[in-house]
Amino acid sequence: MSRQRGNEPPVTWLDALTWCREHGEDAVMITVLGAQGSTPREAGAKMVVTPDVCFDTIGGGNLEQQAVIKARQMLEDGQRIPLVERFNLAANLGMCCGGVAMLMLEPLMLGSRQLVIFGAGHVGQALVTILSALPYRIHWVDSREGQFPDDIPANVTTYCDDDPVGLSQRLPDKARYLIMTHNHQLDLDLCMALLKRPRPVGFVGLIGSAEKWRRFQQRMEQRGFAPQQIDSICCPVGLPDIGGKRPMEVAVSIAAQQLQLDKAEAGQSIAVTPLNWQAARSIGTLSGG
Template sequence: MRTIYEKVQQYVASGERVATATVVSTQGSTPREVGAKMVVRPSGDIVGTIGGGCGEAEVWQAAMDAIKDGQRCTVRIDLTEDVTLDTEMVCGGVMSVFVDVWDEREAEFLVAINKGFRDSKKMALATLLSPDQDRPRRLILPDGQAQGTLGEEDRDVWVTAQGLEALSQGVSRTVLDPREGPDIFIEVQVSPPTLIIAGGGHIAVPLAKMGVMLGFRVVVLDDRPQFANRERFPAADEVLAAPFGETLADYPLDDQTYVAIMTRGHAHDMECLLQVIDEPVAYIGMIGSRRRVRGVLDLVKERGYSEDLLARVNAPIGLDIGAQAPEEIALSVMAEVVKVRRGGTGRSLSD
């Protein structure tokens, strides 16, 4: 499980004061969504992005100032004034970015944040959007446990309920304090989706790299140790040298699981497909020619699986971008995975 707060904890533990810049509200077209975040270190180095361009540069400067004086602030970025040819900003909206400060005062709280996330796989963090030097925050876990305070007991009770609602919906939001206090940002963090790559062949290598780059927890599975090892997949979260069917049968699968089947033959494809086709996974894709995938699907159908279940399988896998090289095919696969995850159409934006 990875969150940007692991980086914040690491930097604070090494003695640094760092700033986080979080998009807390947007209007119109903006380069990043509510909840997007970057970390700024005293060196000026950044982790993450809130969209790049001159808007991010302005926030970066505010973050550097906050690191020096310990003062939180909100930066309003009006992108309607930045649609020019000499910047990267081509959006036309407005976004508010809250710059927060973290140092040794938050060391124990950061430990609680990261432990809570590892144990619960999701969390909400409520932050009072004010320059208050006490830096009020409250951590809310799915079971209702909470840690930290926004300054008043009644407010803490109210924001805990708001945090649980945000967790149930999986959406970060800014809420208005009913007692006319400062706005409160409730940031929802959930465990990253899992990409299971069944088959460690030549396409799996760039696919695993892209999966990690796009924020997936990547699992590579192959029954041949020479194709499933850390040397071949150094960035993957798990590399399993084990039988396909048995491993997938025992592996936890849910609606945040994406499965790419790209084994070396029909029999292994079918072995994998039979283990996932009726599971509540978000995506199933299977590589191969139309003839090959049709043969596998026909065999699965003979086992009694319905047309509705067969229709869940994206086969041949990927979007049609004319891919030929392994890296291009991997890009085609990840494009389809992202399309499913984000609800896109796959059409060219210029159409």
């Protein structure tokens, strides 16, 4: 059941935790808490499941298959609470080994939220100063050589690219995109490119005045974009109640909005499967033999 990504060698579940953190992947850790009778693996066996990759194994077969299906459903639903389930391998899963396994499926939120910031001007630099101190993975893009500061935080990746619009198509789908370049035409091109992406992004925010946004709306309408597409762009980006025009004030406003979005997203994940206490209490009745 364990698979590789690309040409990377197979890794253990322990290696997988580092891999998931480095690649911004949320995952579910599956652990065999207890085993009775004949089972594919002993208590303590673990594997890690992401939306499209499995690392290590709890023994394969239908037990692992059903556990992986459930783990990926947990990731899709945004569950945060561990789930303990008891599997009768013969009665429930049709496996001839006939034992009983108790599994814990533990969501691991290893994938920090990803932000893409276009523009390394005064506001961009102030914004990265704030956001890099928070649990984000930041992709920072500017076409101007030497625009980035010398000291770049560990969670920030810089891209000095002559074609930011083309680059925008290769950056993460689920990221939030913040547009604040030195060039209004580039800002517009980025807005349109992000709206055309085959898979939608998490958020698009554009820095600018009401007049700038009015002109952008007109030009996007002329290019055939539907009103609901245009309305999906947040302009001016940031929280209006904070106010202020100095770069750090604008950056604080934008950062505060990102924290507000974090809380809103977390609120969408409240409905979770509670821990199966009856199953958990029966763990003590299982033995490793």
